[in-house]
Amino acid sequence: MDNLQNLRAFRRVVESTSFTRAAETLDISPGSVSKLIAALEQHLGTRLLARSTRRMSLTEAGRIYYAHCVRILDELDHAERAVQQLVDVPRGTLRVSVPTSFGILWLSGRLPAFLRQFPEIRLDVVASDQYVDLVEGGFDLALRISRKLQDSSMVAKPLGEIPHVVVASPAYFKSAGKPRAPDELVRHNCLVYSQSQMPGEWAFGEGKSAVVVPVQGNYQCNNSVMLRAALLDGIGMTQTPLPVVEDLLKSRQLVTCLDDYRPPPHRIFAMLPQQRAVSPKVRAFIDFMAEQLGARIKK
Structure with a gap:
């Protein structure tokens, strides 16, 4: 007999001294509580509760069983809380x-x-x-x-979302000039991140105003950090995630261009x-x- 529910019902009846109040705390009907207690007594082969029209009391077997019942249910509750704490804590x-x-x-x-x-x-x-x-x-x-x-x-x-920017060094822009529109990129040495979904194309804007232009240059790489060295040396310009160059923009070692034609984030x-x-x-x-x-x- 799987009697965990029976044990809980028995304990609630004893502690509340009422089948009705026990049923309310268990969220079941008083009749269901009576059936659970009756099934438990049948399983044990003895009466646990002595009932009369005026009062209810524990039998000798009921007192012994109640003491063990409390210990078992309390240990089970402690075990559940210990496991739940393990599950809830990130580790x-x-x-x-x-x-x-x-x-x-x-x-x-x-x-x-x-x-x-x-x-x-x-x-x-x-x-x-x-x-x-x-x-x-x-x-x-x-x-x-x-x-x-x-x-x-x-x-x-x-x-x-992560913004993207087009950047180069001040020295590069001084020698090659700043592009004023995306279509002028054809005249520039564009350093390409080869792992992007469109390595040879740079996108600007979104929706109906979106523009995609082909770019080319003398250096492509599958690592954005390596492109930073070429940018700082004035080799060319690139389109890159803002976090990759944010520190260099703050120190003015790199500057942005085409700010009115934002790449889609x-x-x-x-x-x-x-x-x-x-x-x-x-x-x-x-x-x-x-x-x-x-x-x-x-x-």
């Missing part, structure tokens, strides 16, 4: 795949705050611009930055495996990222 190893340049230049400076906030999480970050297989690689989630996500079997949770997503419950450690990281992005990047 354990969190393995995350992040884009290389974004991870180095923007995320790395913020992760110490995450580790201080969640000291029971062991963070394992893999910086890569390749689209990893989350399940095969043992990843809990991946961050992806894209204008439009490719079809995927993963679950995508949007975290925010890219969105940043947390990619999760399909059909997997979101654990507290993953939820903590997603919430942290959304908070950090919302503090400075429009969501």
